[in-house]
Amino acid sequence: MSAPRTPEEALAFLAQLNPSGIKLGLERVREALEALGHPERQAPVLHVAGTNGKGSTCAFAAAALQAAGHRVGLYTSPHLVRVNERIRVNGEDIPDARFGQRILEVLERYPSAVSEPMTYFEFGTVVALWHFAQERVDVVVLETGLGGRLDATNAAESTVTAVTPISFDHMEYLGHTLGAIAGEKAGIFKPDVPAVVSRQEPEALEAIARRAGEVGAPLRVEGRDFAIEGEANGALTYRGLSWRLSGLSLALRGPYQRQNAAMALACLESLAARGVTVSPEAAREGLATARWPGRLEEVGQSPTVVVDGAHNPAGVQVLLEALKALYSGRRLRLVFGVVADKDRGPMLRALFPLATSVDLTPLDTPRSLAPERYVDEARALCPEVRVHGSLVDALASARSRSGPDDVVLCTGSLFLVGRVKALPERNLGALHQAP
Template structure:
């Protein structure tokens, strides 16, 4: 039955979360069969990795949009609204389209084999991009790669941003095991690019790429880059570009930009009309909310969705690089299933004062639990029961020259966006 409203449609879709996380491709495949397999014959870029998937995707999408292409982008999770997950040239799916497509998707479910929430949403994305006639769609892997719902596509090119320990209950306890799952997106004969650096991880990628006859290119070897005071210098397989300006802040974005440029080069070699000017303009115009996202200047207030130890270390380095010597007030909310001590250890050393809080989400850790996990050597701090309360408290403590950093989870950042710009960031109805 077709949902009567956007709110009812979302409620029906979210009820699929009761089926949890299940790895496998059959449920998504059956859903797509009901729609006539819309993914077959379409053109995709597939991006896996622990951190940076969204940034690489946004850089590449902006480059291709500058070249005049109609570019789909599927990402997860969303920050504020469900429809953010589906974008075409930066514009998200309308609520009306979501209601219609959710109704069709729910109607196609076989009761004996119910999909998870992510499987249903991935099928929606593939149907949506087919119907809206995108020239190419960029798909972010949800978790892992080998058995992720997105892995039914055959892309023109694949990328694996990096690997660190994450989702170990599902992906494996070691870097090699996680790398093997991520490398499951490598397809026979399809070029794959990676920004991973660990020898153990690269050996896994090299072995699987060799087995599948897939050319493998590495950032730092076949493709290089260097950050200078004038911008980013890129040394690709086919060209060198100097003094590139990036629309996304943070020193770690240079590596993500280099990976996006390498993908753009590969597409150009395959016949896509992408010029140096398109690359320059795309990199500079790229925007991705909640990633080193400055929403205020006096004091500087930064939102960042970093939620694992590796991402938090990169974030700490970026903040210190861009705002050296400034007093930092940290507002942090983390999901209870994350490596809380590891996440905290990445950011507490640069913090002067900490406000532990939580977003309105079932998996969010209690602020007192976070404060306890920080240990006796942590900076002074306090707890706040909600994101708005924590932000108000941080502002009351901050001077004009201070920095307020809000991070720990994309859910934390999503709620903060609503506080700072409620007109632009109107959340879905409860």
């Protein structure tokens, strides 16, 4: 692979790296960051790990920090439509020209990335941290990619860490018990750095507490140290480490977002205690204005077309709670696709019996599981199942059989969500405009 010379060639260089490649370890990232003069040390860092909810937690926290007047760098993954979504400053995706220029700057200072290519995620992480330093952000919010202990983002020096709910996912890399997975996620804990933790299964919480004790990280646990509760009028109240906030509203939909909001508020309190100025009023504004695409997002009407990134059994369970709360009594038409390395059985058994029809689609990734491989499982759970060769055909099939009050739910993978969001308006119906 030759070194790129223009921003356009630099973007092509990034695209040539294997997006599905996984190589856990911090050595390459640390070496690159040292060559760059340690950009990861230029601003306080909120570092968030977990299986589900970490992206929404990051979105809430970043919105609140921006409302407090900070210039905020946000790094998340995966992207839905364009890789630029992964690197944002004050809510704006990095522009192509700037993105390409940052890649050139990194390669100029660390040419080893050309001769000995890093993984897509490793290199993207380094470019993001370099970009945030050049943009002089006041605070960085980092979402882990996979795991925590050996995730590329763990090369950053955290000011506050957080672990959202943990469930079974990526077991081939993280372990086959909740305790083992939790131990890997809690590998982001640092000595004397506050660790904010959501409610967990006992096995997971035990492993998290053990790790916190080993490294000397002060532990703050949802339900014990902070929580959000519902009020009679439908608003929310937060009881935290020092804050008491009532009358809260959330921009992100679904009952499960309460937990993500509670996590974000506890992280913000912890950041404030460590010198990152953020007021309760800014936190309130952040919860009410945060945006996080692909999670219970309505993208079409008549019928309502909803995309949700649930891609593991725990994610499907919280999705079911949200469907009951938001679309009770409406017929469900399911457009579903899944990657081969996911535990699809529990997902199918939870979702498919609730659907009037299921349209199966392959995904635009080498990891896609062909619908023909699990169509018999699907037909044992839902009487009306069709197999399609493309997402466009699957979505058209679901919409053509739907009445105006039906809900067409596209789920099973973030790859699927991203492809739906990239489709032209004619495939979705009248686009829904978020309030």
